[in-house]
Amino acid sequence: MEKATVVCPYCGAGCKMQMVVDDGKIIKVEAANGKTNQGELCLKGYYGWDFLNDTKLLTPRLREPMIRREKGAPFETVSWDEAIKFVAHRLSDIKAKYGPRSIMTTGSSRGTGNETNFVMQKFARAVLGTNNVDCCARVCHGPSVAGLRATVGNGAMSVSVEDIEKSKCLLIFGYNSADSHPIVARRVVKAKQNGAKIIVCDPRRIEAARIADQHLQLNNGCNVAMVNSFIYTILEENLYNKDYVANYTEGFDALWDVVKDYAPEKVEPITGVPAADVRQAMRTYAKAETAIICWGMGVTQFGQGTETVKSLSTLALLTGQLGRPGAGLAPVRGQNNVQGGCDMGVLPDLFPGYQKVTDAAVREKFAKRWGIDPATMDKENGVKITEVPHLALEGKVKAYYIMGEDPLQTEADLSMVRKGIEALDLLVVQDIFMTKTAEVADVILPSTSWGEHSGVYTCCDRGFQRFFKAVEPKYNVKRDWAIISLIATEMGYPMHYNDEQEIWDELRELCPLYFGATYEKMGEMGHVQWPCPTLEHPGTPILYTDNKFATPSGKGLLFATQWRKPGELIDEDFPMVLCTVREVGHYSCRSMTGNCAALRTLADEPGYVQINPTDAQVLGIKDQQLVWVESRRGKVISRANVSERINRNAVYMTYQWWIGACNELTQDNVDSVTATPETKYCAVKVVAIEDQHWAENHAAQIYSEMKARLRNAVEEAKPATASIA
């Protein structure tokens, strides 16, 4: 028996674990003593690996390169050589005909790791000549990156995961750690045991609210009004740190003018939170010896996501709750390597290491290292993934090379996204599973999975951690970066790497922020947090300890803005708010966890819609009954989960379900800065189904039809008989 050290491929907590392998097969997973997880794992970590064996519980692994000769035709299996040539020639043609900006690419925030993301953005920028590269940070913490870069300079947690348990006060805003990151939730529990004050702002009575000192149960869709009333209270009650504000921040004078209309008493009708509670919460936060603001999608997935992030960071800047152990800002990243995707520059405006694509000197540095003429590089910010469907419909984006993402499951307003995808000339999907997006691809490039390769992930607290290969890949698959290199070479840009470390060393040398984070320093169990500028540097657990911010002036920017209502409001026809949330046992688009026996057993299709008992009673719905949930954009079947923890007039659906897919219902109102969709708020109606017997059969039937369709797409693919290219 052998053991391979890996980092869990699910949430961003960065848990180290060991896969126990016997005769090439994984037997079990054991928790390892990583920096963030301290020998603990949650159910996904312990029981979320059997998808590697192609269980086909939800959808099959991709085993061979496949090509579809024309839209709607069945897949044909081809050799790697044919697939690479096909993709390279089609991309070259489209580039020649429509220009480099007609091609869109994605990195992947999931199992593939940082090295692949670096290679993908290099492919886009050096080979295609476009900044059109993005990742699913766009639909999750994009506003945290943009907001924090504007106010404090770095778009990441300013503290470490362990600081959460050291803090004297946690202000938890729109962040359900128990379902999203159980191993971070563990730190919240520990903080409470250590005597910290816990303040939770959430419309639902989430697990953290249960143990909180104060639960500010705000209405859905009023975050900015809520945070403005926080800022108002801090100013009006003189709770701010005058020395800190004077020495380390700017923009103070403009604040009051914005927040003066947001007295807690005045916004009470909007937020539904008693003014006295708001005032009490801010006194607790401001006076605490140390305090951390934790947030998640409940902040970012709104039309005002970036503005809310900037306003939350303003609370920390006003009170000086930054730059010390247990004091700071904690946007806890959702996916295992979504921080890494951003670190590696799979963002349309930034090179790896957060260097701007609009900076000529930076472009020249990368061009020189990559042996290209800087004049051939794209000088403008590229396209964001949420803009792709629209641009495809306008004929401006013609080809989409998607790696390790499933936009037809995870993006808002799926019927609109489908139309955009259908309008493309070429869709290339590189993945490990037959996802809903892979199903409509023109070319499928099958890659190795987590467990079958090595590399580096960045966990939520900026920590680089290495993960190692546990088993040999069984199918005709290749490593993601090797596939991209082959396409690049075929397109006339020779690209070859021997291993991950060669890629890592190239990117370290190009990124001053990461230069000192060598493979040797990380080792098997190490956790090196950027900035790590020199070989001697141990990494940076806490940012801004010197109160110097990574902004142009070196000062923290104070910010407040007016609250706006969400993009789509409830009305008589669609009287309830739909907010999309997370399922503890499932992850992202569910292609991995849906293929794990234990996790599927705990929760399966068509998924759940959480609803308050009073609302359920009015609608004639009993717990665990199937119901219709309908918006202006679609209608899906789901199972009612009646719970007193849910607020009135709102329902919550986890976005993991392929049958009860809430993104059929969500809307495309996006954040003005980051184009992140407002998936936390749209108007729906919930309708009881009288004939439950029919409903159960119907749900089971469409689930089984979908599974058969996805399985057949792989299993019935015949070898191509005629030449492809």
Next chain:
Amino acid sequence: MNRFILADANKCIGCRTCEVACAVAHRSDGDVSALNEVNFTPRIHVIKGAYISTAATCRQCEDAPCANVCPNHAIRLENGFVHVLQENCIGCKTCVVACPYGAMEVVTYQTVRDTGAAVNVQVTKAQANKCDLCHTRAEGPACVEVCPTEALHCVDRAELERLTAEKRRRTALEASAHNVYA
């Protein structure tokens, strides 16, 4: 005194890792990938109410109602816990009704029985399913081992006395602080 598994509701985050650990620990092959909705029969259950999340399982009662009512003497107090001798269980569910904690369940599974006449027939076998403290597992109870927030403990006499003493102390100190007898 029997040991028993106790959950601290102040630490439970309702993640159900304990349920899966229990189901895996009670499979002879220990194979998590063989779990499905039929054979997933954990002996510990996460309960979520309006204000509480916790895990419920057998208290290993000293004077166990389930053992007292079992008509076939399949439930016995031995080896420091309430032990179901599965070969004696007839699936009558009397124990399920008797248990005040809802910790007992009768589950059925398919098995092959040799009729003695060289004919194997598939039969439904019942099993009274309850926490056995993972008594055959060298590492001890699996749920306690995996709980990410350390909300689960195996409480023995010393631990119970410690908990009781702590409560006694807290009550006494609070009473003096409020000066109730002054």
